[in-house]
Amino acid sequence: MSSVNVPTLKLSTTGDAMPIVGTGLWKVPENACAESVYQAIKAGYRMFDSSSDYANEHESGKGLKRAIDEGLVKREDVFIVTKLWNTFKKAENVEPECRRQLANWQTDYFDLYLIHFPIALQYVDPATRYPPEWFADGKSGIVTERSPLHLTWPAMESLVDKKLVRNLGVCSFPGALLMDLMTYARIPPSVHQVEMHPYNVQEDQLQLCKAFDIKMMAFCSFGPASWVELDVPTVKQVDPLFTHPIITKLASKHSRTPGQILLRWATQRGFIVIPKSVKPERMAENLNSTDFDLEKEDIEEISGLDRRFRFGDPKAFDPKLSIFA
Numbered sequence: 001m002s003s004v005n006v007p008t009l010k011l012s013t014t015g016d017a018m019p020i021v022g023t024g025l026w027k028v029p030e031n032a033c034a035e036s037v038y039q040a041i042k043a044g045y046r047m048f049d050s051s052s053d054y055a056n057e058h059e060s061g062k063g064l065k066r067a068i069d070e071g072l073v074k075r076e077d078v079f080i081v082t083k084l085w086n087t088f089k090k091a092e093n094v095e096p097e098c099r100r101q102l103a104n105w106q107t108d109y110f111d112l113y114l115i116h117f118p119i120a121l122q123y124v125d126p127a128t129r130y131p132p133e134w135f136a137d138g139k140s141g142i143v144t145e146r147s148p149l150h151l152t153w154p155a156m157e158s159l160v161d162k163k164l165v166r167n168l169g170v171c172s173f174p175g176a177l178l179m180d181l182m183t184y185a186r187i188p189p190s191v192h193q194v195e196m197h198p199y200n201v202q203e204d205q206l207q208l209c210k211a212f213d214i215k216m217m218a219f220c221s222f223g224p225a226s227w228v229e230l231d232v233p234t235v236k237q238v239d240p241l242f243t244h245p246i247i248t249k250l251a252s253k254h255s256r257t258p259g260q261i262l263l264r265w266a267t268q269r270g271f272i273v274i275p276k277s278v279k280p281e282r283m284a285e286n287l288n289s290t291d292f293d294l295e296k297e298d299i300e301e302i303s304g305l306d307r308r309f310r311f312g313d314p315k316a317f318d319p320k321l322s323i324f325a
């Protein structure tokens with residue numbers, strides 16, 4: 001895999017090299033996504049974090065194909081991560097959904113396939129609505145489905161057996177659920193993706209995952225920044241991070257931007273990061289965040305901001321549904 005100076009981590013089940021900096025595609029507008037993926041590859045990105053729920057997989061695939069057709073990269077140079085949405089948890093729905101996502105991305109395998117949330121929601125026929133989002137009827141609240149994880153996981157494993165997917169992982173699993181999964185997984189998760197920023201440093205999950213040789217991946221590295229446009233009330237309960245005095249002080253100390261300080265803090269702690277931006281200068285800034293080191297006391301000072309504060313709880317969309325209650 002061509003690395004463009006971004007270090008990699010070796011995944012436990014396959015030994016695959018995963019870049020520690022990629023870019024996330026949530027809220028990248030559909031009509032801008034093909035160009036965004038293409039420009040990201042041109043800028044040196046070799047890892048993308050996607051999901052059917054982001055409603056831009058088809059466009060992402062177009063951007064990747066253009067980069068491959070123009071000889072910028074080969075398919076095997078790019079590490080594609082995507083996720084199984086909550087409504088496809090019944091074992092019989094897993095493979096058709098993965099194949100639909102592969103067709104959208106115009107590829108025949110994903111490098112990493114994650115369970116998007118540790119909950120199962122009522123199936124929505126993709127012919128009716130795709131992506132299905134949170135509510136079965138599109139409006140009136142969460143309806144769960146009888147699809148326990150111990151039946152979904154073997155269907156995920158069969159994607160690996162069929163070479164549709166190389167590595168498996170999960171997102172936002174409470175520790176006890178992850179430990180339970182480890183008791184029966186034939187192919188264990190290689191990656192756990194969680195919300196992680198200075199207000200939620202996830203030290204407990206980091207230690208648990210180290211014990212299982214599961215690599216950790218951070219979403220929302222910039223804390224509230226991603227949630228401002230969604231008008232989530234919790235945004236007002238914390239200070240923005242880009243202007244936080246501790247972050248700006250360390251940015252001056254290391255002659256880096258606040259964004260680079262936040263990302264380096266995460267990668268030095270062992271997290272893989274996937275900052276999202278649609279702005280070329282920020283994409284470059286975020287990618288170039290691994291060629292300096294914070295000192296131990298810098299890392300501890302940022303970690304001292306921890307409040308176990310979470311933005312990405314489904315209760316933001318339905319007050320009855322806190323999966324972290």
Ligand SMILES: NC(=O)c1ccc[n+]([C@@H]2O[C@H](COP(=O)([O-])OP(=O)(O)OC[C@H]3O[C@@H](n4cnc5c(N)ncnc54)[C@H](OP(=O)(O)O)[C@@H]3O)[C@@H](O)[C@H]2O)c1
Pocket residue numbers: 023024025026027049050116171172193218219220221222223225226242259260274275276277278279282283285286312
């Ligand atoms: N597993 C899950 O449940 C889950 C949940 C949430 C997110 N994710 C994944 O994680 C990825 C990253 O998380 P996120 O998108 O929520 O948030 P994020 O990367 O922490 O923040 C993105 C926000 O920060 C801005 N930004 C980016 N780089 C910047 C910089 N250098 N300086 C100043 N502002 C900057 C972006 O604006 P511009 O675009 O205007 O630059 C955007 O508003 C997502 O795209 C998605 O792939 C997964």
